[in-house]
Each structure stands twice: as structure tokens, then as C-alpha cells.
Amino acid sequence: MLKFIASRLLQSIPVLLLIATATFFMVRLAPGGPFSQERQVSPVILEKINEHYGLNDPIIVQYGNYLKNLFKLDLGPSYAYQGRSVKELIAESFPVSLELGCYALLVALALGIPAGIIASLKPNTLYDYLPMSFSMLGICLPTFVLGPLLALTLGIGLGWFHVSGWYTLGDRVLPSLTLGLFYGAYIARLTRAGMLEILSKDFIRTARAKGVPEHKVIFKHSLKGGMLPVVNFLGPAVAGLISGSFVVETIFQIPGLGRHFVNAAFNRDYTMIMGTVLFYAILIVLFNLVVDIIQAAMNPRLRLHD
Amino acid sequence: MHFSNTQKPLLSVQHLTTSFYTRNGIVRAVQDVSFNLKEGEILGIVGESGSGKSVTCYSLLGLLPQPPAKIESGRALLGDVDLLKASRKQLRSIRGKRISMVFQDPMTSLNPFLKVGTQLAEALQEHASIRTREAHKRAIEALEEVGIQDAAKRVEDYPHQFSGGMRQRVMIAMALITRPEVLIADEPTTALDVTVQAQILDILQKRRAELGTSIIFITHDLGVVSGFCDRVHVMYAGKTLESAPTRKLFEQSKHPYTQALQSSIPALHDKETALYTIPGSPPDLSNPPRGCPFAPRCEHAIPACSSDETPMELKPIGEEHFSACIRYQQGDLS
Known part of the structure; x- marks a missing residue:
């Protein structure tokens, strides 16, 4: 029984990884970005913000970084709720x-x-x-x-x-x-x-x-x-x-x-x-x-x- | 039907008629069927699929869903109780206690979600105020009695851990655990392969000898009947065509249908010639033919067979021998 549960949990890791990958690229296919709706932000500031969150990096680098953080169980900061992490928001x-x-x-x-x-x-x-x-x-x-x-x-x-x-x-x-x-x-x-x-x-x-x-x-x-x-x-x-x-x-x-x-x-x-x-x-x-x-x-x- | 025998029958079924009310009309599944079951007797009911043999027995126990089924008339006396008029509660106290059943397909007739021991002991616990531990002990004994090894361990198993033949043994043990007076076996060997069939028949025979249970044995296999039953009751299209002690039925049948059936048994047949088959097929029971239902396929049929003027009735034609064929009754054939 324990063996069955363990094997099922192990099997779910590739599934979750696949879902993470698909979601990662799909959301980036949608037009716009996290800060494109912000009002009255000068291009320089926008550039700075993007820079800060690593959104200017090549997408493959972003992906690599995301996975790295994911394995550390770090879901990253929320872009919409300033100063709050995704983990915090879910936990709340x-x-x-x-x-x-x-x-x-x-x-x-x-x-x-x-x-x-x-x-x-x-x-x-x-x-x-x-x-x-x-x-x-x-x-x-x-x-x-x-x-x-x-x-x-x-x-x-x-x-x-x-x-x-x-x-x-x-x-x-x-x-x-x-x-x-x-x-x-x-x-x-x-x-x-x-x-x-x-x-x-x-x-x-x-x-x-x-x-x-x-x-x-x-x-x-x-x-x-x-x-x-x-x-x-x-x-x-x-x-x-x-x-x-x-x-x-x-x-x-x-x-x-x-x-x-x-x-x-x-x-x-x-x-x-x-x-x-x-x-x-x-x-x-x-x-x-x-x-x-x-x-x-x-x-x-x-x-x-x- | 009048039996000359003075012994009071254990179960007496008289003029049982059961119909199904379906969208496509009324199907007359059983018409005016009568038979007696004596104590310790094995009565065979033989017929093709759809001849009404199973419906007859399900009618007795109230196991047919009503509607669509309806028991139109008749009596079925078990002692003083008329099974066809008994209340639900009364019937339930008889089912599994005084009359038990073994079904055709042991693969589907046992509950896959419950332990075999639970199912074995269930009838005992429903009908006798008996402690769980005692019931469990009896379940183990019942399994041993039908020749299942390691019974104490096997009662903890589920049906899917048993083979087909083993499951039918379980069914038999389950049916007999309350020591019923009557056991109805509905084609208990049909779904099993030939060697297992013989084992199951042996077990039934042995248990009958030990317990004195009377058995109604439903089958379409004349071969099985010949070695197993005391009396045989031949059904066709919901009606009884012939009823006789087994030997008589095989040696001097007084009905063309029984004779035709016997000619169709491969084992009794000369290997050089083509196997005999009865031409045509059984009638549609939502529109049964007039008179004798077998007349359209019968080589001895005369116009009177299919007319309303000579109603088909089972009449004595010899000692303990009854036939519904008017040509035998009138002495045209012998």
C-alpha cells in the first residue's frame, strides 16, 4: 500500500512539471505583461520594473530561474500585490x-x-x-x-x-x-x-x-x-x-x-x-x-x- | 392434474399463470403450469430458453419484478401456505429458509463487495437468531461440506478469488446452510465446463442424500436430467407438454416434442447420419398460437391440434405419466 502511494506520488512529479511548463509559456503568449496596465508609468520606470523582476531576460532564462525557485518551493513575488509573495496570498x-x-x-x-x-x-x-x-x-x-x-x-x-x-x-x-x-x-x-x-x-x-x-x-x-x-x-x-x-x-x-x-x-x-x-x-x-x-x-x- | 399417489406433496403448484406486461404487448411466459414436488424428490424441469421454466420458479418465490410481471392465477402450496398469496414478510421468511435457490451463473450471482463468509452466514442470521460467532462457524462448516479446502481461511476471501466451479459450490453451501425443505437449482451447471458440471452434480446429489432436501432442477440439458432427476416435467412455450418419471420419459415418451428433443441429443445419435433438428423455432409468446404451441413444428400435427375446440390439457396417459398431446390422449399415436 505504501509502495503504491509512493509510486503514485513520484509519478505525479513529471505531471506537475509538465503543467508548470505549459502554463509558463502559455501565459507569456498572451499579449501584454504584468505592468502594461499600470497608469502613468514612464517607459524608463517600466523598464526598471521589468528589469527588477527579470522580465527582460530571454524567456528560456526566465523559465530556468522559475524552475530553480520552484524546487526551492518558492513561488516568487506577486506582480499585482506589491510586496507580497504568491505563497503568502495562497496561504491566506x-x-x-x-x-x-x-x-x-x-x-x-x-x-x-x-x-x-x-x-x-x-x-x-x-x-x-x-x-x-x-x-x-x-x-x-x-x-x-x-x-x-x-x-x-x-x-x-x-x-x-x-x-x-x-x-x-x-x-x-x-x-x-x-x-x-x-x-x-x-x-x-x-x-x-x-x-x-x-x-x-x-x-x-x-x-x-x-x-x-x-x-x-x-x-x-x-x-x-x-x-x-x-x-x-x-x-x-x-x-x-x-x-x-x-x-x-x-x-x-x-x-x-x-x-x-x-x-x-x-x-x-x-x-x-x-x-x-x-x-x-x-x-x-x-x-x-x-x-x-x-x-x-x-x-x-x-x-x-x- | 390428479396424482394417484397418496403421499401429500411437499410443494404443490396448481395452474400457475404468469405474464409480462411489456410495451410490445402481453407476453404469456407461463400458462397453466401444475406440478407436485414430493419429499426427497428431484424434479427436473426441462425446456428451451424462454420456455418459462425459470419464470415458473421465480414466480414461486416472488422474485419477479411486478410490474412488468404479473402472476395471473394459480396456487403454490408449501404446506398450508400459498406462496402466490403470501405477504411480502411471509415470503421473505420462506425465502432462504424453507426454499433456497442456486442460480445459473456463479460468476455474477455472488456479491463481489462482500466476503464469502458474510454471504454464507447471511441467510442464517436473517432467519435464525444466531450469534455472529456461531454463524461464522456454520459458514466454515458449510464450505467444508461442499468440499472446499482450507475453509476457515477461505471464508475471509472475496468471490473473485474463487474459480467458477468453486463459486457454484459456495452458492450451494449458501443455499443449504439453513437446511431448506426445497432447493430450486436454476441451471446450476450451464455456465460451467463439463468436468466441473459433473462435480457440481455430485455435490448436489451427495448433499441431497445427507439432508433429504427436495430439489427442483431446472435445465435445458436432457443428458443431465437422465442421470439426476426422479421425475421430469417438459415445458415448451410456457406450457407443460409432458410429465413422467425419468425412465418412462426416456423410454416411452408420449409427446412428439419430448421425442424430438431426444432425437436431437448428439450423444444418443448415430455418428454417420446428420444430427436431427426440430424444424422452425419456438412461437412468439406475445402472440401464442391456438391449441398446442408445438403443433406448427410437429410432424404428427392434425388440424385439431391448432384449434380452440380441443383445449390443450395435461391428462394422465399411464401410471404417473401425463401428456398434453391430444393425439396420444385419443389413442391415435402410441
């Missing part, structure tokens, strides 16, 4: 996104899994159509529609929650719901599909023929297998959730990591773009590994016999 905003992501994940699982199970038990009846139409709605409604909608109704209309800010526990509700409902809708559909697949298997008939009561047929015999597609989806989904959503963080004015992804790109904040992309890539790699471990624990056929 990630906990906020992580917290929001965890709440949203809870909402998504708590709604999605039961809805999916109920739908799968009586397919093509009202018990199936009702949760599944809500799920379709949830998938189709983008967060930039659902967010303001929730803010309008629960926030302004009923006055239960603030519509922006990240101070009290109540402030967590609307963004978590916005994000969680969207993911929950997906999870409901995946759960339904997974459960339907398992419930049609021969071994379910065997269990019923043994006189196993229906609730045990569902929870003991079907759930593990039926959850596999959901677990699969959760790897990248969790990475996406906890690394922050630009839309939700902008709507509700949350000081999370999600905003940095987009703002860094607008500002041509090269180092910040690199930092956020790599951070996100690491999360994806990590959670995919976690998913593989969980799946092996759930599905004995995937276990390594050594």
Missing part, C-alpha cells in the same frame, strides 16, 4: 475556500446521495421523476444565477442571511448552498445511475432469494458498489470545491482563493497564475490518489495482493 485565502468547500461538499452529499438512492429504488415513478427534475434544474442553473437568486430570496426577501461578506456563521449558508446544490445535483444523478446498475445485478436477486430484507439489500448489498461512480467524481470535484469558485466568491464577496485564479489572469500576474494553477494541480493529483485508495477499500477486486 486557501483556508477560506477550504471552509466554504467543505460546507458545500456536506450540502452536496447530504442532498445528492439520498435523492439518488430514492430515485433508483422506484425508477420511472414519481419518486424518480421528482428528485431527478430538481437535479436537472440544479445542473442547468449556473451558480451565477442560483447565487443571486438565493441572495434575493433568502437574503433580501426573508432577511435570514447577509448577502455578502464572510464574518458570521450565517454568512456561510448562502455560498455553501449555491455551490453545494450544484454539486449535489450531479451527485444525485451519479448515485441514481450507480445504484440502478447494481440493483439490476444477479447478486441482488441472490440476496433477495435468501430472504434478506429490502433495507439490507440496499445498504449492505448495493450501496458500496453503487457509490463507486460518485467516489470517482468526488476526486476532481473536491479539488475544485476547496480551491474556490470565482463566481461564488465574487457574488458573495468572499476573500477566497477562487478570485485569485481569474484576477491573476486579468492582471497578467505571471507568478500568481503559475502558483494557483500548480496549487490546483497538486490538489487534483492528491484527491485522485485519495479516490483510488478509497475505491480499493470499497471494491475488493481493485485491491493489490502483494
